[in-house]
Amino acid sequence: MSSFSIKRLYYSLYEEKLVTNIIESYKYFSFEKVKELVDDNLSLLIFNRNYNAILKGALSSEDEESTLRYLIGAILSNVKVLDTVTFAHLSASEKYSSTVQESLSYCIDSELLSKSDRLILATYMGEILNVNVMKLNPHIAIRYCLMVEDWSSIIKLYKKERLNYNNKNVLNSIFMACLNMGDLAKAQFLYINNKEKLSNSNVCNYHFSRGDFISGYQEMKDRDMSMKCRVIFPDTYKQSIESLPNDENIIVLNSWGVGDDIRYSTLIPDLSKKFRKLQITCEPRLYSLFKNIYPRVKFLKTRRTKVVTIDNFKEYNNLLSYDLHHLMDNTLVTKISDDLEHFTLITDVVTQLKPSLIKLEPDKILAEDLDNKLLIDNFISGLVEKHKPIVGICWRSMISGTGRNSHYFDLDSLLECVKNRGVILVCLQYDLCSEDQSIAERYSEYIDYYVPPIDLKNDFSSVLYLMMRLDFIVSAGTAVLELAGLSGTKTFLLSNSYMQRYRFSECGNALTLTDHWFSNIEIVKDFEKLSKPKILRNTFNLIKKNIDEE
Known part of the structure; x- marks a missing residue:
C-alpha cells in the first residue's frame, strides 16, 4: 500500500x-x-x-x-x-x-x-x-519488557517509577513478572491485597505457579465463559457433577484449544464410568481419533473459535449469545436446548475426576487409513537404517503473544544444542515457515533433520501413529506435547516456567519430575530455576543417559 x-x-x-x-x-x-x-x-x-x-x-x-x-x-x-x-x-x-x-x-x-x-x-x-528500557516512558517500557520477557526490568521499573497498583495493566504486568521470576512471596502479597484487580488467567497462573492444582482449577470456574453459561443456561448448566445420577443425559464441553481437548481426554475413562449417556464435544480434527480410542463414548464435532469473521460466521449465527462462539457452534447449541438434561465444562469437573490412560495399540490407530500407515512405516524404516535414536521435536505454538512466548523455544538454539549428539530429529512442528527451513538447512552438515510426509496440523491420527514409532519426543507446551502424552513414547517438556509447576510431581527419579496427566511426560528437575539454554542441554543429556542405560 x-x-x-x-x-x-x-x-x-x-x-x-x-x-x-x-x-x-x-x-x-x-x-x-x-x-x-x-x-x-x-x-x-x-x-x-x-x-x-x-x-x-x-x-x-x-x-x-x-x-x-x-x-x-x-x-x-x-x-x-x-x-x-x-x-x-x-x-x-x-x-x-x-x-x-x-x-x-x-x-x-x-x-x-x-x-x-x-x-x-x-x-x-x-x-x-x-534498548535502554529505563529511558523509555514507563508504560511503553513495561509493554516492551513483556514482549521480550524481560521480567526483572519490569520489577526495576516499578521500584524506580513507583508505579500505581490502581492501574490494572500495571498491576497485572508486575504480577506476571513476579510469577515468571519465581518471586512467589511478592506475588502472594499482590494477590492478597489486589485479587479483585487481577485477571482470571493471572489468578489461575498464581495457583499453578505454587503447584496448587486444585485452587487453579477452582478459579477457572469463574472465567468469563463459565459466568456467561450460568446466566444463559441457569437450569441446564452444572459446575458440579457429583450429585447427578448416572443415567443423566449429559454433555461435557471441551473448550480452549486442541491440546486442551487431548489433555482432558484422560478424564474420559472416569466420566464414562459415571455416566451411561455421556456425550463429549471435541475439535473436529480429533473426532476420528477419539472415536477410535473411546468407541463406547459419543463424541460431538464442535467448531469453536476465538474470532468470528465474515468467513466463518455461519457456524455461529444462531447462538443464544454472541460470545458463546468460544464454546460451541450452531449445531451444539441446538442440541443443548433440545436434547439433554444438563451440560458442564470439562474444566469445571477436573477436580472431581482422576486422569487415566488406555494403552493404545499402534496398528489400530490408522486401521482405516492404510495408505498413510504404509507411508509412515516406510519413512521410519528409512531412519532406523541409520542406527541412531529418533527424536521428535516441537519448539513453539503457531500463536504467539505476551504471556505465551515465554513458554516457547527457538529452533536455532535447539539445533545448536543437538549438534553432533548423534541423534535423528523428526520435525513435529506443524506450521514451518521459511525462516525455520533456512535454519534447518544451516545445520544440515551436523544434524540429521527430517520433516515427515504427513499433514502435521490436521491429521492427528497419523501424527500419533508416527509418535508411537519414535524413541523420544521433546516439545514445548503445545498440542504436540499433549498428543505425545497419548502416544506413550518417552517425552520431555521444554519449559522453565513456574506456571508449569502444577503439572509435575516427584517420581523417585533424582533428575526428573513426572506429569500429572501423562506418566510418560517428564521434565528436568528444578526446571523453573534454569535458563532456556540449560533446559535444552539438560533435556538432551537425559536422552543420552536413557540411551546409554538401554
Missing part, C-alpha cells in the same frame, strides 16, 4: 453511539454495515483510539486491500491492538498473516507513529533491538 486515505473528518453518527453501533452490527453479523460505519468515520476512530471498532472492519471484509487498510488504521489508532486476542489470531491465520505483516511494516516505515510505538511494532515483528 503506497498511501493511506481516511476519507472525511467527521462522524456520520453521534460520537457516543458510533462505536456501540459498530460493535453491535458486528455481533449481529451485519458486516456491510460495519464496513460502512468504519469507512465513513475512520479518521476520527483513529483519533479517538477506537482500535477495537476498526478491527471489526477487518473481520468483516473479504477484500485483502480493505482488510489491510483496516489493520493499518487499528495499529495507527493504538498499538495496544497488538495485545488483543483478535490480532494474535489474525497474525497466526493462513488467510490474514501476510496482510498483518504488511500492515505492521507499513506503520513502521511510514513514520506516522511515535518512535516508541514503532519500537513496539518492530519488537512484535521479531527484530532484536538494543
